[in-house]
Amino acid sequence: MKKAIYIFVCCLASILLGYLLLTIVYMFPSGRIFDHIKPYKGYIEKLVSPHLIDSYQISKLDTYAESIMLQEAMISAEDADLPAYKAALVNYYYQNDPTPRDSITKIINGEKLEKVGYGRYWHGYLVTLKTLLCFLTYPQIQWVNMFVQLFLLMLICVQLGKRNLGLYLFPFVVVFFWIQAPYLSLNLQFSTILFVLLFQLNIILALDKDNRTNNFYDYFFLFTGIVVAYLDFLTYPVVTLGIPLVLWLIIHRPGNAWNSIKTLIRFSAFWVIGYTVMWVGKWVLDYLFNSHEIIDDVILQIRTRLGVTNGLTAISPILVFQTVLGRPTKTLPMIIYAGAAVYIVYILMKKGVVFSKSRFISCIPYLFVSLYPFIWMSVMKNHCLEHNYFVYRILAVSWFALISMIAVFQKTSENNRG
Numbered sequence: 001m002k003k004a005i006y007i008f009v010c011c012l013a014s015i016l017l018g019y020l021l022l023t024i025v026y027m028f029p030s031g032r033i034f035d036h037i038k039p040y041k042g043y044i045e046k047l048v049s050p051h052l053i054d055s056y057q058i059s060k061l062d063t064y065a066e067s068i069m070l071q072e073a074m075i076s077a078e079d080a081d082l083p084a085y086k087a088a089l090v091n092y093y094y095q096n097d098p099t100p101r102d103s104i105t106k107i108i109n110g111e112k113l114e115k116v117g118y119g120r121y122w123h124g125y126l127v128t129l130k131t132l133l134c135f136l137t138y139p140q141i142q143w144v145n146m147f148v149q150l151f152l153l154m155l156i157c158v159q160l161g162k163r164n165l166g167l168y169l170f171p172f173v174v175v176f177f178w179i180q181a182p183y184l185s186l187n188l189q190f191s192t193i194l195f196v197l198l199f200q201l202n203i204i205l206a207l208d209k210d211n212r213t214n215n216f217y218d219y220f221f222l223f224t225g226i227v228v229a230y231l232d233f234l235t236y237p238v239v240t241l242g243i244p245l246v247l248w249l250i251i252h253r254p255g256n257a258w259n260s261i262k263t264l265i266r267f268s269a270f271w272v273i274g275y276t277v278m279w280v281g282k283w284v285l286d287y288l289f290n291s292h293e294i295i296d297d298v299i300l301q302i303r304t305r306l307g308v309t310n311g312l313t314a315i316s317p318i319l320v321f322q323t324v325l326g327r328p329t330k331t332l333p334m335i336i337y338a339g340a341a342v343y344i345v346y347i348l349m350k351k352g353v354v355f356s357k358s359r360f361i362s363c364i365p366y367l368f369v370s371l372y373p374f375i376w377m378s379v380m381k382n383h384c385l386e387h388n389y390f391v392y393r394i395l396a397v398s399w400f401a402l403i404s405m406i407a408v409f410q411k412t413s414e415n416n417r418g
Contacts, residue, residue, distance in 0.1 A: 007222060007273065014226045014274075015281035018124055022088035025130040030076040033133040037070055038108055062390060065189045065233055067100030068093050068118070070138065073129045074107070080115065089286045090117045091126075119286045119294050120301055122279070124230035125192055145185035152198035153181070159205035167410070168250055170343045171403040174336055175243060178328075178396040179236075190390060192231045193240060200224060200244050208251055214263060217248065221267045225274025234383065235390055241271045242372040242397030246404055249365055260365040268372075315381040317374075323385055324377060327392040340403055353409040366405035370398040 071093035077084040080092050092115040094103040103113055132141050153176065160169055184190045203220075221241070228237045245264055254260040286294040347353060373394040377384045384391045 003218075007270075010219070010222060011226065011274065011277045011281070014223070014230075014278060015285070018122060018230050018278070018281075019085075019088065019285055021127045022122075022124065023084045025127050026077045026080075026084040026087045028076060028130055028134060030074055030079050033076075033130060034074050034108075036133045036135075036137045037074060037104070039137050039139050061183075061187045062189050063101055063187075064099060066187055067104050069123075069125065069129065069188055069233075071100060071104060071107070072118070072123060072126060073133055075115065086289055089282070089290055090119050091121070091123045092116065093118055119290070120283070120298055121233060122230045122282045125188070125233075129188065141188075142186055145188075145191050149181065149185050149191070149194065149198065152195075152202060156198070156201050156205065159202065163205065163251075165250065167347075167407055168404055170339065171400050174339065174403055175239075175396045175400045177336065178399055179239070179393045189233050190235060192233070193228070193235055193237060196224070196228055196231065196240050197243060200240060201247060204244060204247055204251070208248075214266065217267050218270050220244075221271040222274040225271040225276075226278040229275045229278035235387075236393040237275070238372055238376045238394045239397055241268060242369050242394075243400050245369050245372075246366065246397075246401045249369070250404055250407075254365070255362075257361045257364040261368050264365060264368060315385060317378040317381060320377045320381050320384050321374065324388045324392050324395070327388045336399065340406075343403060344406055347406060347410050355409060359409055362408045363405050366401045366408070370401035370405075373397050 072091055075087075075092050075094075077087040080087040080090065082090065093100065094107055094113040095116050097103045097106060097113055106113060129141075132144070136144065156172065157169065160166055160172070179194060181194060184194050200220075208216075221244070224240055224244070228240050245267060248264075248267070249260065254263070283294055283298050376394055377391075
């Protein structure tokens, strides 16, 4: 009961803090922000193809959602003709004419467009985006993204080396190769989850010295779920759950597979609680301060995203699996297959391996986490099917779990249960 009260207080405080921060940034005058978005006009006009690398399918950037984010950043409470505490919940953007990219160009050219509410998301990214746009242009923010992401990636590598976990550097490389981290700095929407993941991994590597209790991880995953729900546009959030869970397995090397699975389920439950409660908190605030229309929109979107039907045809999880798994081109998987083969050979020749019943049982928790993307796809059928061009990134969880699992078979000292 005591812990339940703590969780309730944490969730409530997070909802109120998130709302307060959004309300503050909606008080910012839009003039300076508008001036710093102007360079985006030329950028988008030159971006003929939505692919960063021509014909390379998984290099596709989501300029549609990106444009909505920038439009929302341009609209202050004054522009919305609402008090800041209401504007922060409605989250207006300009109507698609015919796409959000075209709308930005028309607004910059001085044309008038109607505003559309987008209240079902928190749009917490506006806290940082609006603040940065007061000082930087849109292209400059892309450069900042690039350098900060690179720094956090390098910091992860350094911490792995300090903790004698260099063996797991290759699985991390696979993760960020699959997520396509090198070019995500060019896309604000896709960068959000990557930033959360990079901070998560650095926090775990810095703070967990083999003595962190489950209580620490309970709140760690609770707040991760809260932050993801606050910032994300529903892109590939499950990586912020699955990949840290595998890192927990790597660091703690639990001896009992079944107890490990129970612990993984426990941490996952806290992530789901934070993610769900934070999202619902936005709907409750919108219901209280604006109108009751948000409830109808939420119900419609939940039914749609769960994929009850797609037109007249029920969406099968198998169809979703096939579509998402088939999204990446053959080039990327072949590179990863080759890299995994080299990684296995390295362990065989350099470290040596031991095959035993206990070692195979130790693989079960890794296999369990590797199924998380498929659980996500089974629930979010419509969303995963429609947005497979970026949802495929959740498969990084499976790759990380399976490749990290190989290290279970390496020779270790008697005191090392790995």
